[in-house]
Amino acid sequence: MAEPTATTGALTAAANHAQRWLDTVATRTIPARVDVESLLPLVGGALPDEGCDAVRVVDEVAAVESGLMASQSGRFFGWVMGGTLPAALAADWLVSAWDQNAGMRDATPGVVALEEAAARWILDLLHLPSGSDVGFVTGATMANFTCLAAARGAVLQRVGHDVHADGLTGAPRLHVLVGQERHDTVDLALRYLGLGTPTVVAADEQGRMRLDALAEALDAVPADAPLIVCLQAGNVHSGAFDPVAEAAELAHARGAWVHVDGAFGLWAAASPRLTARLGDLGAADSWTTDSHKTHNTPYDCGEAIVRDPAAMRAAMGVHASYLLAEESGPGNPYERVPELSRRARGVPVWAALRSLGRTGVTELVDTLADRAVAIAAGLSALPGVQILNDVTYTQVCLCLESDEQTKAVGARLHEDGRILLSASHWQGRAVLRISVSNARTSAADVATVIEAVASTLR
Incomplete structure (x- = not known):
């Protein structure tokens, strides 16, 4: 049975790793940079005969960090995945x-x-x-x-x-x-x-x-x-x-x-x-x-x-x-x-509800919708970019003049790593979909989206 000191050490180690992750997520590139096969040698193989202390286990868990996606970043717009409010976490x-x-x-x-x-x-x-x-x-x-x-x-x-x-x-x-x-x-x-x-x-x-x-x-x-x-x-x-x-x-x-x-x-x-x-x-x-x-x-x-x-x-x-x-x-x-x-x-x-209150929930929802409108306005001004949907809520769906161009831009943006959009198909066309779901997405993040797409087009 674990001793209280072992629990304290493991929780402290986990808190330190978590805090470091959260402190750096705003500046990280968004996609994971290594694949499963690269990480398995760190954590796989035969189960050791002997166990080890809890702090070391936590450190070994944290060693897979390079294989994580920075989905808590305000520049993450893939799928429909929100961030995590501090009180909820x-x-x-x-x-x-x-x-x-x-x-x-x-x-x-x-x-x-x-x-x-x-x-x-x-x-x-x-x-x-x-x-x-x-x-x-x-x-x-x-x-x-x-x-x-x-x-x-x-x-x-x-x-x-x-x-x-x-x-x-x-x-x-x-x-x-x-x-x-x-x-x-x-x-x-x-x-x-x-x-x-x-x-x-x-x-x-x-x-x-x-x-x-x-x-x-x-x-x-x-x-x-x-x-x-x-x-x-x-x-x-x-x-x-x-x-x-x-x-x-x-x-x-x-x-x-x-x-x-x-x-x-x-x-x-x-x-x-x-x-x-x-x-x-x-x-x-x-x-x-x-x-x-x-x-x-x-x-x-x-x-x-x-x-x-x-x-x-x-x-x-x-x-x-x-x-x-x-x-x-x-x-x-x-x-x-x-x-x-x-x-x-x-x-x-x-x-989450207690930390926001009624006014905060309304502000969160309205702000996400406003960020989507701002992204759509900025992207629609770029040459060759077409916004396919009426931006009435938090989704923006864009394409270029051909499916091939759309897919190529999506691949370049993924490689660039500053933002993450979802590649998809809609209305018979290849599209890039932006889901604004994270309370951390700021006006600066909106500007980053527009600049990332613009520089990729250039």
Whole structure:
């Protein structure tokens, strides 16, 4: 068993390595500079017969630093990955030190109190129904899975089939409608749930689901058939939002469950300025988001939000003789997530919200959107650069005159290392995608983006 002094030494060593990383991340090149094969000789090989002290282990872990991506830098715009607010990072360390199983409300009330407070704050900030259940999951993929599991059970129950007792065998066909440009994690969740390939509804040039196409797709579903409609808040290329309120009205008229995948876009609801343009996101039955993105917590901080707690708990709950079960009331956290045992991942969410406050959350969201607008304006002034999307949120999608030029510029920018953009394909073209998700991205970082692209073009 480790002695207290060994723990102190290991934590001190880890804190020193972490602080040095954070102190230098702002000036580092963004991509990792070595590959896995180069690092394996440092950490691989046969497991030694003898162990070693904890401080040495921490030092050996830190030796892979050259293989890390500086994703916490304000110049990182790849995928949709936020940074980490200081309070959230420190709270995450405490979560690991406390090592609490956040599954049961009465067993670990300290961390559950923080999670329940964070859940209420999220519902309030995002203008979602106050009685909704919030489950803290690993990320947007499992949030989609959790919400759609609740949806599956609810819509099948309405037609007299108990999927939780009887499975899908013998169930009536469940129809799922998705937008043409939904995120692939929706399809992945449907596959996990045994629901197969969804019906695709056409989208407009910005990736928004078309209401006329949705109406036509709804008309093609047999009357009284179980039905789920999946909408999107934040297209990964354009940042565009499906018309949630209007689409939900059409879908609810057919008895559908409406789910909104808002992995990074749902946080736009915290901004009065943005909601005035993007509309009401609260008209659905379930919502997905991921605090690691726009909200800037560490990884492993996703949220699955379901309007009907009974549907969520029927899908996710489990009962065993040794578990502390509540007969009534708010229920246990394990009834809202796929895991029975889990770390208290809602604690960093609480810490991030507490450090920002309501005004700070609004300012964070608005500033990220403003940085995206500034980047798009600067890049559009460069010769040959075309911005393909309407920059209404945090995404900028650009290309050059040919796919070959776009790919070449992307490769040169990656080699240069000052910034990191995502190479992708959208609207039939090779593109470079910029996702502004990090609270550290400054006006100086915006200028660096424009200069890096300009110098690469030269």
